[in-house]
Amino acid sequence: MPDAGKYKRIELTSRYGPAVMPDMRAIDMRVEDMPSGTWISPTLRAEVTARIEKGEQSLLFINRRGYAPVTICRACGHQIACEQCDARMVEHRFLKRLLCHQCGESAPMPEACPSCGVEGKLAAVGPGVERLAEEAKEAFPEARLAVLSSDLFGSARALKEGIKTIAEGGADVIIGTQLVAKGHNFPLLTLVGVIDADLGLQGSDLRAAERTFQLIRQVAGRAGRSERKGVAMLQSHQPEHPVIRAILAGDEEAFWQAEASERRHAGVPPYGRMAGIILSSTDVAEVFDLGNALARNDQALRQIGAQVFGPAPAPIARIRGRHRVRLLVKADKAAPLQSAVAKWVGQFKLKGDIRLSVDIDPQSFY
Numbered sequence: 566m567p568d569a570g571k572y573k574r575i576e577l578t579s580r581y582g583p584a585v586m587p588d589m590r591a592i593d594m595r596v597e598d599m600p601s602g603t604w605i606s607p608t609l610r611a612e613v614t615a616r617i618e619k620g621e622q623s624l625l626f627i628n629r630r631g632y633a634p635v636t637i638c639r640a641c642g643h644q645i646a647c648e649q650c651d652a653r654m655v656e657h658r659f660l661k662r663l664l665c666h667q668c669g670e671s672a673p674m675p676e677a678c679p680s681c682g683v684e685g686k687l688a689a690v691g692p693g694v695e696r697l698a699e700e701a702k703e704a705f706p707e708a709r710l711a712v713l714s715s716d717l718f719g720s721a722r723a724l725k726e727g728i729k730t731i732a733e734g735g736a737d738v739i740i741g742t743q744l745v746a747k748g749h750n751f752p753l754l755t756l757v758g759v760i761d762a763d764l765g766l767q768g769s770d771l772r773a774a775e776r777t778f779q780l781i782r783q784v785a786g787r788a789g790r791s792e793r794k795g796v797a798m799l800q801s802h803q804p805e806h807p808v809i810r811a812i813l814a815g816d817e818e819a820f821w822q823a824e825a826s827e828r829r830h831a832g833v834p835p836y837g838r839m840a841g842i843i844l845s846s847t848d849v850a851e852v853f854d855l856g857n858a859l860a861r862n863d864q865a866l867r868q869i870g871a872q873v874f875g876p877a878p879a880p881i882a883r884i885r886g887r888h889r890v891r892l893l894v895k896a897d898k899a900a901p902l903q904s905a906v907a908k909w910v911g912q913f914k915l916k917g918d919i920r921l922s923v924d925i926d927p928q929s930f931y
């Protein structure tokens with residue numbers, strides 16, 4: 566566990582490298598004229614069209630695989646969910662299937678709603694990379710499109726060849742997921758449009774803002790790596806958000822300051838210590854009983870001045886048929902958290918198929 570100052574410095578220099586960033590601009594989605602079911606703003610569309618005319622490449626980036634993140638029944642409002650997890654099934658039109666991104670479960674797209682039985686009323690809500698490609702095809706009918714998403718290529722080799730063809734000028738508009746962020750070079754690329762820069766700014770995940778910052782910078786860094794000047798445009802509904810502002814300014818220091826003050830405020834790493842305890846079982850009553858017993862018998866934690874929160878359903882309350890309950894422990898930075906937690910959970914024998922996992926200073930809290 567690095568101390569606060571060191572943490573900031575190491576993250577700053579090693580991860581992002583000396584890459585020259587392109588011009589960064591926000592597109593304020595609150596003032597763009599957006600027909601429903603579309604995600605490419607008129608401003609971004611005009612920029613892409615100008616690139617096509619000049620023989621330059623554009624990249625439209627969205628960090629969501631599949632066609633649409635949600636499938637809803639317009640008759641009864643039911644959202645199609647995984648039978649094994651508390652997660653929605655994601656439509657993959659290319660594969661003609663619904664997939665669970667949590668556990669990998671897949672199913673054919675049903676004709677009728679599994680809840681009310683009405684046929685022909687299931688509708689896709691929200692954009693995924695496949696749906697964005699559909700919109701781009703309509704918006705730029707004369708352009709050659711290429712879609713870069715991990716599930717559209719049969720093998721790593723096919724993917725590598727696809728990327729090579731694109732880099733050599735085999736496409737005018739690239740539609741891509743985070744796959745494109747991984748260090749490939751596209752010398753003809755002069756425009757990156759981030760479709761939803763707000764995605765990942767909220768949530769229960771402490772590192773969401775950090776990942777958003779990192780990912781958008783990496784993707785933006787794809788533009789203008791040769792002699793041609795590049796620009797990155799971020800579609801955002803909250804361009805005044807500190808993370809978006811820091812990305813636009815190319816100001817890592819400002820980002821880390823904004824992040825650090827929020828973390829200090831919340832008493833989370835690196836300004837405090839936390840432990841996440843996840844209990845899981847196929848029996849929901851057993852798992853809550855153990856969670857409550859842990860919360861009541863917290864002497865070992867109180868001895869070091871730590872506090873326990875929960876039990877509460879974990880953010881993903883069921884995975885592969887197992888119910889998940891979470892407790893959080895918060896302590897001061899100097900407290901011997903690990904040994905106290907070991908003593909605390911060691912009071913109990915695990916019954917049935919209950920599993921317990923402890924994560925000290927967790928990276929995320931799913």
Ligand SMILES: [Zn+2]
Pocket residue numbers: 638639640641642643678679680681682683
């Ligand atoms: Zn229905």
Ligand SMILES: [Zn+2]
Pocket residue numbers: 647648649650652665666667668669670885
């Ligand atoms: Zn699942």
